[in-house]
Amino acid sequence: MAKNKKLVESITSRDEDFAQWYTDVVVKAELIDYSSVRGCMVLRPAGYAIWERIQKVLDGMFKKTGHVNVAMPMFIPESLLQKEKDHVEGFAPEVAWVTHGGDEELTERLCVRPTSETLFCEHYAKIIHSYRDLPKLYNQWCSVVRWEKSTRPFLRTMEFYWQEGHTAHENAEEAMEETLRMLDIYTEFCEDYLAIPVIRGEKTPKEKFAGAERTFTIEAQMHDGKALQSATSHYFGDGFAKAFDIQYSDRDNQLQYVHQTSWGMSTRIIGALIMVHSDDSGLVLPPKIAPTQIALIPIASHKEGVLEAAEALKDKLEDRFTLILDDSDKSPGWKFSEYEMKGIPLRLELGPRDIKSGSCVAVRRDTGEKISLPLEGIEKAVAELLEDIQNNLYRQAKELRDARIYDAEDYESFKKLIAEKPGFVRAMWCGDEACEEKIKEDTTATSRCIPFAAEGHEATGDRCVCCGKKADKLVIWGKAY
RNA sequence: CGGGGUGUGGCUCAGGUGGUAGAGCGCCUGGUUCGGGACCAGGAGGUCGCAAGUUCAAGUCUUGUCACUCCGACCA
Structure with missing residues (x-):
């Protein structure tokens, strides 16, 4: 009996060492195995089954809102990637390049997709001619590669699985509507199926997606109080359309640029699922997403x-x-x-x-x-x-999170809260990126999002918590994965 | 990319000052068990991460390298 007990206790205690606990759960629940490629994991049946459940539910929601699935190539020619300036600058440092085919050097190297905006844009430029062709509501399930420096199972891997939706619309209003519709779908999915409460909001310009005009996010709080960006939905305006020349004739026979969106959720969410609900006995899965109930x-x-x-x-x-x-x-x-x-x-x-x-x-x-x-x-x-378990997991997570959202009026108490209290801090921000930088430098916390005021996040003051200048934006701050 | 830790059967680890590779768990066979990781008996399984070097002799010493892991920086 005594030696058997040791086996049970082979998961490190969550309160003792959260990072080690996480790794133990992931491995002992047989979700993944490490592979011989640095930063790439084997998704084992138990892990992949969770992903399949996520795919099934989310894909159903996408289909219900008129989206269709496609499959794009995994390679992007360098010249294509270069077309949108902000986009390439954002991703260039972390792309993998294919330089040879067999023994022969390629005349143009190919990047292994880190995301597929450029491929969708190239394709859209070819197939969109008329307002009758719009909207285009495409999605794909695939894996992408980003050459990460440090990796952790699910949370950050060099190759990861995700879905990426890419849509094109007649005008800004419709594209913006789509951006928020997808944020709603992600919210519903996280809260109703994964039992993970999220805070919805907009990223600051510093944190937004490379090439996007606006980025919206849902932020979840892990059991250790750190934030995890659980899904994002981007509004592109007509920036990509102009770079890739995606134009259509409108009802008055005028050439117009389309307005676009993209949105994604990845296997990273499985990391959130673990870090929100699981305990010292191992994995805990909400009934609505558990492959086996x-x-x-x-x-x-x-x-x-x-x-x-x-x-x-x-x-x-x-x-x-x-x-x-x-x-x-x-x-x-x-x-x-x-x-x-x-x-x-x-x-x-x-x-x-x-x-x-x-x-x-x-x-x-x-x-x-x-x-x-x-x-x-x-x-x-x-x-x-099962229903009660589902509801209880959500309630528990929400109570813990709500109890760990603090308000800070001045910089001293802000720093003290970030340093001493795991969780999120709400504080006013003037909009100056320098303040974001300073806060990050002083505390390692970053701006998670500017939450929607209509969802219970009204301004707590009118002065920036960092510089004291006039501020009208409430920001959720926290240390993040 | 910087700092710390770790690489020895499938897993967890032991192997002072170099001298023929060990344990527990797991696995296989047979039997007994069964309400919180059962027990007995027998059995299989290892180029000690990889590569150089020192040496009569390297798991052990030296150098390099790769991977994992934790903490930072960067990014999702």
């Missing part, structure tokens, strides 16, 4: 009738829930720990005692609570339990 564990399965009863229960539940029945000869205790480590939201135990009493034991992953459920009408009880 229930682990059904027969107790004393060699005894007469146990396996049969477990099979019958499985048949009863598997149409409505994703479930695995583990009838392997591992000990029950081993299985309990294993499925806790893997984050399965609900465990059902079925043994001789339960069969005799016509019930089974349910154990919640979020609270550890054990509940006896009558087998009669168990579908409904399980559905309610």
Whole structure:
């Protein structure tokens, strides 16, 4: 028993060493393995299954709002990448280049896409001619490569999976509407499915996407109080359209430039999922995103009738829930720990005692609570339990986050809060990039976003927390991943 | 890119001053078990990250290099 305990405790305590805890969970839950390529991870079945769930739900939301999927090439000729000045400047330092095909040196080197704006723009220039061709609402699921200096599983890898939506519209209003519509979809997805509360807002000019006119973001707070940018939605105006010559004839036969957007969410969100909900026993997954919702564990399965009863229960539940029945000869205790480590939201135990009493034991992953459920009408009880787990995870995360958003009026208290209190600080900002720089230098905190005033974030004063000059922007500040 | 740490069976690690490679867990076979990581017996499995060098002899010493990890800088 004592030595077995050691196995259970092989996850580093979250409060003791958050970074090590994170790595332990990711590896022990078998989400990823390290590969022989620096900064690139193997997404193992348990990890990829989460991504597949994310894809399925998000893709459904995209389709419902009229988007269609395409696949763009993974290579971008250097000359194409160069077309939009801010864009290339932003990404050039971190692109991977292909210089040879077989033994022959290429006349023009190809970059491995770090993002696909240029490819979409090139294509749009060819296929958009009339206002009747608009809007174009394209999305693609793919992986991209950025030559990162330091990497961590999910949070920052050299190759990562994501979706990138790229749309073209007749005018600024429509493009802006689309930008915010996608921010809404990401918000809904994070809060309703991942049970991660987010703060919505706009990035400051310093933090916005290379080539964008405006960048909107949803920011989540991790269990250690640090921020993680969970998705972004960019409004491009007609900047890319002018660089790539994407024009159409409008209703009055006048040539117009399109207005564009792009938006993305990546496998990084899985890092958020882990850092928001998981605990010292391993991964915790919200039922609505968990690839497997229930682990059904027969107790004393060699005894007469146990396996049969477990099979019958499985048949009863598997149409409505994703479930695995583990009838392997591992000990029950081993299985309990294993499925806790893997984050399965609900465990059902079925043994001789339960069969005799016509019930089974349910154990919640979020609270550890054990509940006896009558087998009669168990579908409904399980559905309610899963819903309650989903809601509880969201509530817990939101309560913790809300308790860790502080307001600062002056620079001294601002610095003190950032240094001493994990979490976010709300403070006024004058709009000067120099103040952002100074704050970053003094505290390592960055501006996460300018939250929407209509969503409960009204100005807390009229002076910049850094320089004291007149300020009309409330900014959420925090240390970020 | 700077600073710290670590590379030895699948995993976690032990191997003072150089001298034929070890443990626990896991894995395989058989048996007994089964309500919080079970037990017994037998068995398989390692060019010690990689490359040079010193030496009669290198897991151990020297140099280089690669990877992982943590903390910064940079970026998502």
